[in-house]
Amino acid sequence: MAAAMVGHHQEPEGRPWDYLLRTWQELDVPEGWRAEIDEGHIVLAPPPHAHHNGIAAKVQRRLYTNLPDELEIYQTLGVHVTPLDKLYVPDLVVMPAELIDTADSETSDPVDASEALLIVEITSKGNAREDRTKKYRAYARGGVPLYLLIDRFDTRGAMATLFTEPNEDGTYKRSDPVPFGKPLVLPAPFDVTLSTDAFPV
Structure with a gap:
């Protein structure tokens, strides 16, 4: 993961967040890469490993x-x-389709995280810590009701953890970790059991 320093200075007519957002919107990001805003910087993440994409496809x-x-x-x-004025590009986001269908077609404004019903992050070797800590705290603070972290690099072995009941202090009240190979139940409105035994490590 490579960070591009965009700066903390404030433009005469705006806040640092507005400047960062405009810069993010105007970036010409290479295909497969992702640009996110974190800690006042724009961060570029390279395309993930094939196993990462395989897990995303199975979950979807x-x-x-x-x-x-x-x-x-x-x-x-x-x-x-x-x-927190952070902008992330999760591996999967479940949202009401109406919010996307009625979005302004002239801009690439991000959607508010609080509108998401589920966010899924799948760790890569280079970003596992961010998914476990920074994004965990951010999604909780943002009011995301369900955060599914699929961590192939957990020190306990590959794990899938569903975090629920977010707090404004940046934590989730409940977590349900299962090792790869065990089923993980996702509650309403999904009401499905996620089989992790086919997840590549």
Whole structure:
């Protein structure tokens, strides 16, 4: 993961966040890369490993089993964690389709993280710590009700953990970790059991 320093200075007519957001919107990011805003910087992440993509595909396929018609699953969707002025591009985001369908077609504004029903992050070797700590805290502060962390590099062995009941202090009240090979139940509105035994490590 490579960080591009965009700066903390304030433009005469705006806040640092506005400057960072405009810069993010205007970036010409190489195909497959992701640009995120974290700690006042724009961070570029390279394309993930094939196993990472394979897990994302399996999760997405399972989520569609019972997904209500008004919801949709998105990849490469920018989400703004408003309380912290952070912008992340999760591996998968489940949101009401109406929010995306009615978005301004002239801008690439991120959606508010609080509108997400589920965010899924799959760790890569270079970003595992960020997914476990920074993004965990940010999604909790942003009010994301379900955060699914699929961590192939957990020191206990490959794990999938569902975090629920976010607190404003940046923690989740509940966590349900399962090692790869064990089923993980996702509650309503998904009501599916995620099989992790086919996840590549």
